[in-house]
Amino acid sequence: MGLPPLNTGDVITASLIKNTSMSKSRVYWLLLLSLSLVPLGAFAIATQNKGVAPPMAGPQDSLRNNIAGLTYAIESGRFHGKRLAGLYKFRGILRSDMMELESALVDLAKAIALESKNPENYLQLATVLYRLRRDDEALSALAKAERLSPRSSMLYMQRGYLHYYRQQYQAALKDFESAWRLNVKDAYALLWIFIAAEKERGQGRQALEKKRSDAMLDEWPGELIKLYKGDLSATQFESNLRQTQPSPWQVCEARFYLGQYYALHGERDAALQQFQLAHAMQQVEFTEHHLAKRELAAWVGGL
Numbered sequence: 001m002g003l004p005p006l007n008t009g010d011v012i013t014a015s016l017i018k019n020t021s022m023s024k025s026r027v028y029w030l031l032l033l034s035l036s037l038v039p040l041g042a043f044a045i046a047t048q049n050k051g052v053a054p055p056m057a058g059p060q061d062s063l064r065n066n067i068a069g070l071t072y073a074i075e076s077g078r079f080h081g082k083r084l085a086g087l088y089k090f091r092g093i094l095r096s097d098m099m100e101l102e103s104a105l106v107d108l109a110k111a112i113a114l115e116s117k118n119p120e121n122y123l124q125l126a127t128v129l130y131r132l133r134r135d136d137e138a139l140s141a142l143a144k145a146e147r148l149s150p151r152s153s154m155l156y157m158q159r160g161y162l163h164y165y166r167q168q169y170q171a172a173l174k175d176f177e178s179a180w181r182l183n184v185k186d187a188y189a190l191l192w193i194f195i196a197a198e199k200e201r202g203q204g205r206q207a208l209e210k211k212r213s214d215a216m217l218d219e220w221p222g223e224l225i226k227l228y229k230g231d232l233s234a235t236q237f238e239s240n241l242r243q244t245q246p247s248p249w250q251v252c253e254a255r256f257y258l259g260q261y262y263a264l265h266g267e268r269d270a271a272l273q274q275f276q277l278a279h280a281m282q283q284v285e286f287t288e289h290h291l292a293k294r295e296l297a298a299w300v301g302g303l
Contacts, residue, residue: 067094085115089124096128097285104128119149126158131290135162153182153189160192161287165294169200173207180211187215187225191257194228198264205229220250224257234261252281256288259295272299 070091073079079087092107108125115121122145129138142159145152160175173196180189190208198204208229217225223240226232232240241254259274278292 063094063098067091067098070094082115082118085111085118085121088114089121092128093124096124096131099131099284101128101132105132117148119145119152119155122148123152123154123158130158130162135166138162151182153179153186155179156182157189157192160196161291164192164196164199165298169196172196173200184212185214185216187217187221190215190225191221191228195260195264204264220246221253221257224254227258227261234258248281249283249286252278252283252286252292253288255281256292256295259292263295268299272296275299 070087074084074087074091088107088111092104092111095101095104095107105125105128108121108128111118111121112125122141126138126141126145129135129141139159139162142155142162145155149155156175156179160172160179163169163172163175173193176189176192176196180186180193183189190211193207193211194204197207205228208225215225216222223232223237227234227237237254237258241251244250246254255274255278259271259278262268262271262274275292275295278288279296281289283289
């Protein structure tokens with residue numbers, strides 16, 4: 001089945017990605033279109049009659065079809081410069097989510113060679129290097145991204161994780177606070193401000209109380225903020241979670257942050273169980289899967 005007919009110059013804007021009812025593969029496709037500036041019609045021309053499934057076709061587990069479509073577009077010779085860089089970048093992202101990390105590095109290196117002034121390329125490179133535990137190189141990639149675009153909340157969140165897992169809690173807290181200032185609606189930044197402040201000086205709740213946030217606490221992950229602030233017990237949180245029929249990625253996040261909650265309260269066995277549950281969800285495209293893996297490696301080794 002071919003792509004819907006659109007003019008070659010048509011580009012779907014990034015705002016459409018906010019439609020959370022879309023499948024993951026369709027979101028990837030829209031990201032490709034909007035951020036790499038590759039027209040939908042042009043991709044359709046490049047892949048038609050080649051037996052390549054369009055990226056919007058198929059469920060979440062069809063990432064290989066998406067990679068095949070990107071590969072054909074890359075090899076078609078129709079794209080150059082930043083458009084070709086965008087194709088390499090998004091193939092690298094998909095390969096990273098398939099845990100084909102070395103191949104992802106190759107793609108991102110090609111994206112950077114074609115478009116060295118795009119900070120997003122270095123942010124994605126840092127993500128892959130982080131997953132490979134090549135933390136010094138990840139920090140170097142983030143430093144390059146920061147020089148190009150110092151007002152990126154994603155940059156500071158990523159660097160905060162790196163500092164945190166080096167037990168550099170003050171530096172991590174500074175980065176999480178920088179991320180929050182750039183996006184005061186980011187509940188995840190608030191969670192990490194609490195965690196880092198609690199680790200650094202035992203004042204997680206005080207750190208949150210000083211933040212006037214626009215985060216929507218009635219939406220996910222607002223329940224986690226309520227848990228950390230003491231407005232919910234762990235039992236109430238688990239009960240509420242079951243009632244909402246969460247998606248797998250929400251379960252992964254819930255288990256990871258519940259593990260952090262127990263760890264901060266000195267409940268080692270309960271924390272370890274939650275980290276194991278988070279990792280077992282195998283939501284490899286989500287940060288919390290990899291953070292749970294780090295926690296387990298630190299606690300029990302072998303991951």
